[in-house]
Amino acid sequence: MLEDHAENYVSGQMISETLNVSRTAIWKHVSELRKNGYEVEAVQKKGYRIVSRPDMLSKEEIGLKLTTEFLGRKIFTYPSVESTQFIAHDLAHRGAVDGTIVVADEQTAGKGRLGRSWHSPSGSGIWTSLILRPKLPPQRAPQFTLIAAVSVVHAIRKQTGVEAEIKWPNDILVNGKKVVGILTELQAEADQIKSIIIGMGINVNAGTEDFPEELHTATSLKIESGRDVNRSALLAAILNELETLYEEYLTNGFRMIKLLWESYAVSLGRRIKARTLNGVIEGLAKGITEEGVLLLEDESGKLHHIYSADIEI
Ligand code: BTN
Known part of the structure; x- marks a missing residue:
C-alpha cells in the first residue's frame, strides 16, 4: 500500500481497515521495514510514507x-x-x-x-x-x-x-x-x-x-x-x-x-575478427541464421558459420 501511494501519506486507519490488522501490528511491520533499510516517515494525523528504499534484490x-x-x-x-x-x-x-x-x-x-x-x-x-x-x-x-x-x-x-x-x-x-x-x-x-x-x-x-x-x-x-x-x-x-x-x-x-x-547488433555490416577454437577468421559480419549462428564472409567471398567465438570489432 505504501508503494502504491508513494507520493502521499497512507493513514494508519486506512491500512488497518483495508488489511484488517491492528495499529500495533502496522507499527511492527513498519519497524521491520526500517530494519531492512527502508526509511519510513510516520506523521501524526497523516500516516506513513516511504521516503527511501534500500537497493536490495529481495x-x-x-x-x-x-x-x-x-x-x-x-x-x-x-x-x-x-x-x-x-x-x-x-x-x-x-x-x-x-x-x-x-x-x-x-x-x-x-x-x-x-x-x-x-x-x-x-x-x-x-x-x-x-x-x-x-x-x-x-x-x-x-x-x-x-x-x-x-x-x-x-x-x-x-x-x-x-x-x-x-x-x-x-x-x-x-x-x-x-x-x-x-x-x-x-x-x-x-x-x-x-x-x-x-x-x-x-x-x-x-x-x-x-x-x-x-x-x-x-x-x-x-x-x-x-x-x-x-x-x-x-x-x-x-x-x-x-x-x-x-x-x-x-x-x-x-x-x-x-x-x-x-x-x-553493433557488429553487423562491419569487418570483424572472430577468434574461434580453430583459429581466427576475419571478414564481414553478414547477419545471423535462424539458429542464431553468425555468418561471416571472408576476403575470398566464402561464408563461415560461427557457432562460438570471441569477436573483435
Ligand atoms: C560472459 O562471459 O560474458 C557471461 C557472464 C555471465 C555471468 C553470469 S552472473 C550470473 C550467472 N552466474 C554465473 O556464475 N555466471 C552468470
Whole structure:
C-alpha cells in the first residue's frame, strides 16, 4: 500500500481497515521495514510514507514490479554464493518449476563464457540465473541467448534511457564497453531440452574504481547514465520483457526476435575478427541464421558459420 501511494501519506486507519490488522501490528511491520533499510516517515494525523528504499534484490522488491505469469514467480535469493549457475543447475535437476530464478547479491566464483571468471562484487550488480523448460530440441537452445539479449536491451533502454547494443552472441555494450554478459547452459537429452539455465551478469551501480585494472573494457549502467539504477526494478523489467518475447517466440517462431536482435547488433555490416577454437577468421559480419549462428564472409567471398567465438570489432 505504501508503494502504491508513494507520493502521499497512507493513514494508519486506512491500512488497518483495508488489511484488517491492528495499529500495533502496522507499527511492527513498519519497524521491520526500517530494519531492512527502508526509511519510513510516520506523521501524526497523516500516516506513513516511504521516503527511501534500500537497493536490495529481495523477492518483495522484485515482485512489486513483476507483471509476468510464470517467469520469476519462484525466486531464490542469497546474500553470497559461489555462482548462481551452480544453484540453478541443482534446482533444475531437482525439478524446479519453469521460470524459477536464482539471484545473489555477490558471487565468489562467478562463471563467464569459455571458462572465464565473472567479477561479481557485492551490492552493485545483478547476478542471476533463470531456469526455463521449453519443450524443444537442444539445437534451438542458442536462440535463447539472443532472446535474453534482446530482453535485456529493451529493459535497459526503458529503465535507464541508456542506448545498449548487442555484440554477438551475448554481450551487451554501452558506448563500446561491456555492461552485461549472458551465459546459456543446457540440461538436455538427445532430442529434448530438459532445462535451459540463462545466467546474466549485469554491472549496475559499480563505479569506475570498482572494476579491476584488467576489466578496462567493462562499464556499468550508473557510469553510463550518471544515475543510480534500482536493481530490483531493472531485474523485474528484464523478466517482464523476456516472458513477452518468449511467448512471441513459442507462438510465432524466431523471425521477430531475429529482426529485433539484428536491429541492436553493433557488429553487423562491419569487418570483424572472430577468434574461434580453430583459429581466427576475419571478414564481414553478414547477419545471423535462424539458429542464431553468425555468418561471416571472408576476403575470398566464402561464408563461415560461427557457432562460438570471441569477436573483435
Ligand atoms: C560472459 O562471459 O560474458 C557471461 C557472464 C555471465 C555471468 C553470469 S552472473 C550470473 C550467472 N552466474 C554465473 O556464475 N555466471 C552468470
